[in-house]
Amino acid sequence: MHIQEANDWVIFNNITYQIHQIADFHEMCRNFLEQMRLLMDFDGAVFYYSSDTELPKLTHAVCCNYPEATAQEYLDAYQEKDFSRGLLMGGKSMVYRESDVFSADELEKTECFRRFSKEEGFQHSVHILPAFEGKVLGKISFYRKAGQPDFVYDDVFLLDMVKEHLALRTARCYQEHVRQHEKLSIHECEEKFRLTARETTILGLLMQGLPNDIICGQLTITNNTLKKHILNIYKKLSIRNRTQLFKMVREYSD
Template identity: 30%
Template sequence: MLSQSEWEKLNDLVITINNIRDSASMRTAFLQKLMNLIDFDFSEFDIGIIKKASAPQLVDPIVVSKFSKKFEEEFIYQYENVFAPMDYVNWVFMSPESLVYRESDLLNEEVRKQSPFYLNYLKVYDLVYISGIVLACQGRFHGAISLYKCERNGDFSERDVYILKQLQPHLHARFEADAETIRKNEKSLSYMLKNQFRLTNREIEIMGLIYMGSSNADIAKKAGIALNTVKKHGYNIYEKLEVQNRTQLVKFIIDKNLSGIWKEE
């Protein structure tokens, strides 16, 4: 199904997965090189987190596309803030194990094209065909790759899906290895936050609640402190870590592989 040169490109992608240790750099290089193998118009590679009794969340998106930065930001913003609850295949992110999917294989075409998610989001941005990879292991949601194509370029082919299936085990292994490293280093990571960045135990606790998506009001309730105290702790965390907002804090946590510090009861 693939030519010799295509197999060489695929092997280069595997090397990229294994050799670039920084998460954001690996995900960026991966999508850039994947574009040389699969013809897509827009792509994102997200880190996955899941809260107890809550839906999976996609955070820290890396985007590679044929569009402007403004288009990319608007497309991501609209999904995160408006259309995510309407996504008719977001159940794939709840898969207990890794998988490759093509949206057109999962949903009746007529039903899909009549849905608000398609009509008000995908159709508006002309990114109507989707394929991707969900990365998970034993119920732990590690991340997701989503590829999009414009209507004029047609749906993803069997060849495209085949390529994703070849890459999925290597991505799965990379994320499992990263997760195992985090689990082994949980105590030393907490020590690093306390000593290198001068965070207190309470600030580390609140940092984790912010990472898990809790609002300031929720944090106040869970931590048993006043709302103003939460805001003060948040300000101190941002100042010590030299970040400006929640988005940058989440990126900081992901880039430094700190997520394993916090485990929900």
């Protein structure tokens, strides 16, 4: 089924809406593959993506009627042998069929086709490479079994319309991941977690690596009072110890 009737457009619009609205990225990937069955015939699919620090290496796979162990084998040992590695390095969004790149004889000679298509009973494939700001962020592959017709240009056109939605959603996921793992300055902690002036001062001294007795001496407070302030800081920052503190807050600087 392709986007030819009003009902198909309703389905397509719902798919693109869910790409942006499903909060959990892994669940979004799974939902996308399952929903695409309503518009395009395929026998198996895999949504490969990466952690933001590993790009362009792919590190995760969400499967739809495709063996998870096989997808993991591709990630662990074969992706650098895949000709699409060069496309991943290119940094451009695209949709392509393998039959547009290789003849049938050439395809039979490629190691990745023999292992990840033929051995699993698949003959035809079409792929999306979603890219954002010069980085390819993943690879989504759809497969048809041997004996089925190859994907046609209507399928390519459909995937081409959805690829930028996937690129934007994936980029947003990576950006949120980066923000969550960026260290905060002392001033940012003060504002974000509403630290008191005393707590902010103590946080700065802690980030200098000073031991408790030195901090007590500088502030003329007892060790018990200092411990209460530190526990309040931990509570506001939702952490439990100084190790977590140093992972969350940037080291002290003048």
